[in-house]
Amino acid sequence: MLRNDIASVGSSTGYLVLATTPGNGITLQWDSNGDGYLDTNTTKTGSATVAPVWLRLVRSGTSVTGSYSADGTTWTTVGTASLTGADSTLDAGMFSTAHAGTIGTANFSQFSVS
Incomplete structure (x- = not known):
């Protein structure tokens, strides 16, 4: 997740997430539109998008490219987004959420920001 202020839900621009889902790909x-809420998406599906996978965000100016890898070496681009209202420095973090009404488990490892 990237955002101008990761703690300011609904009021912080420059907001983007890259997520893996149990049955709907990456x-x-x-x-x-700069209103602080996610409103646009692109998704990759198929057998290579099944967890566990590596996720990567690369920023260049206000443009961010999200990619995934099944082996940590070969990367597939999910999409590129232009972040409306993004500051020159963004907060970065990880998240986990569920919409199925059951408790899920997420394991994060090898997290780095460079």
């Missing part, structure tokens, strides 16, 4: 979602 999705890149972002705030395209």
Whole structure:
């Protein structure tokens, strides 16, 4: 997740997430209109998108490219987004969420920011 202020839900621009889902592939979602809420997305599906996978965000100016890898070496682009209202420095973090009404488990490892 990237955001101008990761703690300011609904009021912080420059917002983007890259997520893996249990049955719907890898999705890149972002705030395209600067209102602080995710409103645009692109998704990759198929057998290579099944967890566990590596996720990577690469920023160049206001543009961010989200990619995934099954082996940590070969990367597939999910999409590229232009972040409306993004500051020159963004907060970065990880998240886990569930919409199925059951408790899920997420394991994060090898997290780095460079």
